[in-house]
């Protein structure tokens with residue numbers, strides 16, 4: 001076993017050897033050294049309930065022994081060949097994906113990150129339509145590469161000084177001036193107007209079914225049907241980014257299934273590998289046929305990642321994690337709504353399944369960003385790792401591994417109750 005160098009030394013080495021852009025949560029961050037399903041442990045042996053799952057990644061739990069076994073077995077057998085040679089796990093995963101993807105989506109291109117999957121999806125839309133431009137939603141996040149960053153509608157994640165001008169943004173379905181219904185109607189109105197003027201240049205609309213980084217923004221149930229109707233009318237594709245929402249998190253295998261819509265292209269990453277890097281963009285026969293010039297990702301579809309992903313999907317199905325996320329999500333939401341009644345700092349509770357957000361506002365209705373950080377720190381001191389998101393970084397994010405128990409939820413609600421009672425705002 002390695003000697004643990006401790007948090008201070010890690011921070012020193014980060015400063016010395018990484019880039020200053022690499023921030024971490026907490027004033028006093030623990031050194032995390034071990035994971036076991038829904039629990040994490042630091043270098044002092046302290047145990048934490050992980051309620052963020054490494055940003056919706058470890059849906060099946062940290063170091064899940066069933067999945068780790070599949071990874072290690074393949075690792076010992078054949079680790080890498082690249083896609084110019086034939087291996088079985090990649091096609092088996094693609095076949096399995098076709099059974100769980102919505103509607104007629106049945107082709108997958110495997111790569112290594114959500115950004116890469118979205119970049120590929122945007123390229124595919126250009127290849128199929130022959131058009132260059134895109135639509136994206138304000139408050140959305142799609143990645144860190146040039147195009148995906150350009151399609152990201154959150155200022156803090158748009159650091160490229162030469163951002164691409166290929167994107168048109170339409171208003172988010174959430175604003176503080178309007179109800180969700182009204183904001184969504186205004187969003188549709190703007191989409192209609194834009195399509196009328198520019199559809200001949202627009203290849204696709206890329207959108208998260210539920211915005212994660214944007215602050216767990218859950219559109220009304222009619223929104224995506226309206227969007228799809230309009231896009232189809234104008235020959236514009238719909239790319240649904242399921243990087244954060246996918247693989248049972250919201251109580252269905254994919255969040256877009258709550259909205260009765262089959263996208264033209266869908267992207268997945270994060271939870272597909274449960275911590276092993278794997279991602280994909282997926283589409284139907286017709287659109288897949290347009291990507292016929294040679295292309296490949298060196299590590300995309302490697303046997304280890306694919307065997308892991310197969311084990312992940314099988315684990316989700318066998319243990320019915322969708323149902324679990326649905327049921328435990330309801331209990332979590334009820335607990336959070338009780339706290340909302342008690343503590344006016346909680347302005348809104350939103351989300352589906354185990355993708356839940358609590359937006360915090362101060363007494364003068366401004367974002368309670370500092371208070372959010374204080375709450376996260378106190379929760380961490382009490383053994384609970386929670387996330388945060390939102391364009392003002394004032395939304396507590398509850399996105400635990402889907403293997404949590406009712407007891408874990410009760411613990412988190414009790415502890416949050418205790419912490420909120422100490423917050424001055």
Ligand SMILES: Cc1ncc(COP(=O)(O)O)c(C=O)c1O
Pocket residue numbers: 055112113114115116118141142143144208212213241242243244269270
């Ligand atoms: C919705 C969404 N899309 C894309 C990405 C980018 O994924 P990655 O960090 O794997 O490149 C993220 C990352 O948080 C995300 O939440």
